[in-house]
Amino acid sequence: MSSTPHTLINEKELYAALREGDVPKLSAMLSDCPAKTASALMGRLHREHRALLYRTLPKDTAVETFDDLDATLKADLLGGLLAPEVTAVFEEMDPDDRAELLDELPASVATRLLAGLSEDERELTGIVLGYPEGSIGRRMSPELITLHPNMTVQAALEAVTKHLDNAESIYTLPVVESDRRLAGVLSLRDLMRAPANELLANLMQPADLAVAHESAEEAARRCADRKHLALPIVDREHRLVGLLTVDDALQILEDANAEDQARMGGAEPLRRPYLATPIVEIVRSRVVWLLVLAVGATLTVQVLQAFEDTISQMVVLSMFVPLLIGTGGNTGNQAATTVTRALAVGDVHNRDVGKVLLREVRVGALLGVLLGALGFVIAGLFYGWDVGAVIGLTLTAICTLAATVGGGMPMVAKKLGIDPAVFANPFITTLVDASGLIVYFLIAKAVLGI
């Protein structure tokens, strides 16, 4: 729901009508509005305006629009709907989407909604809800077509044709033994290509799969990397329990990327589209990290206080502080970003910590020598060669230190089971700032003899 609303709706007029609560005008404007446009618009509005817009949509468009929204926006909307409307909408959802929505709702509302479901749908939802949050079991579709190895191709095609409406994916077909243990997979393409009386046992392929308790992100990445349209999900006894379709995998990966990016920028991810998020929510997503980092930064005040005499004797030293710690921060960020990404996509594993540190020390030292040489010449020309030497040596030391810390921290975080992105850039900057200043003044005292 995040692409350009390709529409003839005049957004300015629409906003005006929303502000004025002019329902007849809204109805007229929205009568032909496609659902994709409506859901994109909803991602750009305040909460109350979203509810108003939604209630003005033609009935069919409204159902489709609801389906298209993120779980958080769905939950926002439910409060604005009448009970029978809610029940109708809830019954229509896919079990995995329903489970996601339930997570966003107060427990009392969730229980009431579940109770209102038809038995079939409640059972399917129950399967999904049985797995822990963040696991792939929560995001899979439990609606399956069941094929067996001793079926013929013709029987399989008939089974598929019969279930065209209610199975999430018909293009990747898991085959199970009589005890529901996964035997293999077949693509619809392979099925269509095979002779009608061939047995599935002779056609099916060994399946890439995920266990329902596994992390959703890892399972999604496996689905994407191996280019599957769907990945069978099994329980710990290897019994088939669901299917992860590629569109859900994609959504999971996008959410994970959004989270990583936000955390690397020193904030928690927003749970709604930017323009639909209240200002207070945005402040909340940022203030905790900002405070933690500011408290961390008081370390630099203490370091500088410890070297107050040195600074008093040579005020010129204080002028290079932002440049030096800035360069250290940048070098650390670069290393942290690269390693965090490599961990996220699986290019680097926990056991590679030695390799990574070795690489980053070398990269940092090389960068440090390059920048240090330049710093020596430039600072030397303007402030004298002794100051130049201090700056050059400090840059070399700081770059080496920063790249090593920057590359190492995400590995440490991962090993401790913390999201590597949390420990990333701003955190490393603060750490490198304080230690870089100590290095700087120690070098200055040694070289300048003060």
Next chain:
Amino acid sequence: MSSTPHTLINEKELYAALREGDVPKLSAMLSDCPAKTASALMGRLHREHRALLYRTLPKDTAVETFDDLDATLKADLLGGLLAPEVTAVFEEMDPDDRAELLDELPASVATRLLAGLSEDERELTGIVLGYPEGSIGRRMSPELITLHPNMTVQAALEAVTKHLDNAESIYTLPVVESDRRLAGVLSLRDLMRAPANELLANLMQPADLAVAHESAEEAARRCADRKHLALPIVDREHRLVGLLTVDDALQILEDANAEDQARMGGAEPLRRPYLATPIVEIVRSRVVWLLVLAVGATLTVQVLQAFEDTISQMVVLSMFVPLLIGTGGNTGNQAATTVTRALAVGDVHNRDVGKVLLREVRVGALLGVLLGALGFVIAGLFYGWDVGAVIGLTLTAICTLAATVGGGMPMVAKKLGIDPAVFANPFITTLVDASGLIVYFLIAKAVLGI
């Protein structure tokens, strides 16, 4: 190719065998190695070791492994293969993968390889190569099943069955008029569900599509957001020229995310998996940005020099410099990260610049007041209330300034047609550092009367 190699191969032993060039031992170790494992391993090796490993793989595994690699690693490998091997591998590739590989090769090699192709394959590759780099035309598959609106369902199913082998996707079926203009799309599911003698004209749906000249990232995002398994690609005359499949869309989005993350960390993205990238390449991906930022940071030296007298009179002021500019940098990063992401996923558009600035001013001011109040109390207690007032006021001003600049820069970049991520975090930090220092010393002079 980036998931854990789920394999019984002992990596240590393998590395030793590679270092020693022990081909018989390698052959024995790799005889049962699945292609996915081999390609994952190759992403962790130096270039020469990759070539050695590849040449030791059983023939069938080798072909599949090659297919599985990124274009850059493919290009690395070609140098280590014999001419007939290269020709065979090249003929087997999909036209879009082939075009991607050609971009990585020297022109002379590319021309020679193209000349060696069969006529059909050369023609298909030519279609893809006709579109500019970065466009979706370059990444689409030109192999299509052609259906017409006046065909019956039965005829369509026969056409599909006949092309099961060489059409990239059979699950999303574009329907074209006799002049090849796109009329609509059909899913295989809809086709299987419909009566045999129904005309496609009555079944097909209006198509979401992309124009071949459009940016690959935008088209891929459309495919993903709208949850399509494939997106028809048309030329400027609305004639069908190819299909973007969801697995390719996913790869494009992952690459775009990797690029955004690297740039937000102040580096260019690596073109190979981290462990497979030579140290010199890593240095190269970072050194230019580091230099640019260091040169930018000399601004801070000049600002501090301008206030040298103020610092000499009150050395204590210099102690808060890292904390203040650090907090400014963090606030700017948070805003820039959020807005860059919102732009990338389409939650925010160019025209929203006013809305974004208004939001960030308010968020920044709120954060600034919170942090400023805290800073006033803490600095006041330790260094006197006049210093506390300077720190509190400066924090408020810097946070407001930083959030506004941080939120605004990505919008400006986008408007100028520059990747918003390039202008992001480290760049903003440098800018906010210098202006924050000016604000700081002006406030200090006013409050302290020096």
